[in-house]
Amino acid sequence: MFSNLSAGALGLSLDHPTAIDLAAQHGFGGVDPDPGYFATLGGTAAVAEHAAAVRERGLEWGLAGLPVPLDAPAAEFREALVELPSALELLRAAGVTRIGTWIRPMHQARDHRTNWRLHVGRLALVAELLADAGIRLGLEYIGPKTFWSVERFPFIHSLRETRELIAETGASNVGLILDSYHWYTAGESAADLAGLTDADIVSVDINDARDDRERDEQQDLDRRLPFDTGVIDLESFMGAVRASGYSGPVKVEPFLKDLAERPVDEVLADVSARLERAVSGGSASA
Numbered sequence: 001m002f003s004n005l006s007a008g009a010l011g012l013s014l015d016h017p018t019a020i021d022l023a024a025q026h027g028f029g030g031v032d033p034d035p036g037y038f039a040t041l042g043g044t045a046a047v048a049e050h051a052a053a054v055r056e057r058g059l060e061w062g063l064a065g066l067p068v069p070l071d072a073p074a075a076e077f078r079e080a081l082v083e084l085p086s087a088l089e090l091l092r093a094a095g096v097t098r099i100g101t102w103i104r105p106m107h108q109a110r111d112h113r114t115n116w117r118l119h120v121g122r123l124a125l126v127a128e129l130l131a132d133a134g135i136r137l138g139l140e141y142i143g144p145k146t147f148w149s150v151e152r153f154p155f156i157h158s159l160r161e162t163r164e165l166i167a168e169t170g171a172s173n174v175g176l177i178l179d180s181y182h183w184y185t186a187g188e189s190a191a192d193l194a195g196l197t198d199a200d201i202v203s204v205d206i207n208d209a210r211d212d213r214e215r216d217e218q219q220d221l222d223r224r225l226p227f228d229t230g231v232i233d234l235e236s237f238m239g240a241v242r243a244s245g246y247s248g249p250v251k252v253e254p255f256l257k258d259l260a261e262r263p264v265d266e267v268l269a270d271v272s273a274r275l276e277r278a279v280s281g282g283s284a285s286a
Helices: 016-025 044-056 074-094 112-132 159-169 180-185 234-243 257-261 264-280
Strands: 002-005 098-102 136-140 174-179 201-206 249-252
Touching (some): 098 201, 136 159, 159 174, 174 180, 201 234, 249 264
16 A cells, blocks of 8 residues: 545645645555546646656555546436446546545435435446446545434444445445444444455545544544544554555545644655554554
8 A cells, every 4th residue: 555645635735747746745645546637638648748747756546536426416427337338438548547536324215215226326337337437435434423423314424334335336346445444433443444456446535533522423524634643543454454465545634724834844744754654554653
C-alpha cells in the first residue's frame, strides 16, 4: 500500500500540477487523479503523456470520484450514466484503476428493501461500464448514528451490509472503501476485517475521532487527524489492512477547517508522517 495525497480530502485548494509537485516533495507515494484537469489536455494521447510524467516522479494514482449519483432521481441517474463512457475514456488513458463513491445511509421515502433493489441494479450497470475500462469501484459506508438516523428509513451503514450488497451485484470489480472513522462509529473491530483480501479493498481512509464524545455522538464531518486522540484503534485497523495484503492508496480525510489556514508545506509534512506511520506500522509519534 502507499500513502496518497488527496488535497480535497484535506480541504486544501491545490490545482493538479501543484498537488503533484507537493506529493513528490513530501514523500507521498501517490496523488489523486483530476478528471477535470485531464479534460483540458486535448485528448487521450496528451493524458497518457501526462500520466507517464507523473509515474516518472514515483507517484501512483489514488482514487477518482464516481461521476454517477447512485441515489439520484431516475432521470439524473440516466443522464450521468450516458456521460460516463466519455469520462472513463480519459481515466483509462491516464491509467487510473480506482473510482469511489459513498452510499447514502438513509432515505426519507425509500424503505430499505426498495433502496437495496435500486442500488443493486444501478451498481450492476455502473460496474459493467467500469469493468470495460479496467476500473474498480469502491463503496464507502457511512457509520455515524448521528447521520444515518436522521431520516425515516436507515440504509446501509456497516461493513457487513456493504459486503452483502457488493456480493448481490455479482460484479467482480466492486469492492470497499474502508474508512477508520466509519469502522469505529459502526462499532466494528479488527475481527470484522479478518479475511479481507486485496481484491476486496479499493481504497483506505484513516482518521481519528473526538475524545469528548461517545461513539454514537460522533459527527461525520467533525473528525481528528490520525493518532491525535487515540479514540480510534488505528493500530488494529491498519494491522488488519496490512494482513489483507492490500496494495492501494491510504489517505487522510479529517474535515478540519483549520488545515487550510496553516502553511501548506507544514500540513503536508505532518500528514505524510502520519500516513507513513500507518502504512509502515511504526509506533513513532506523528
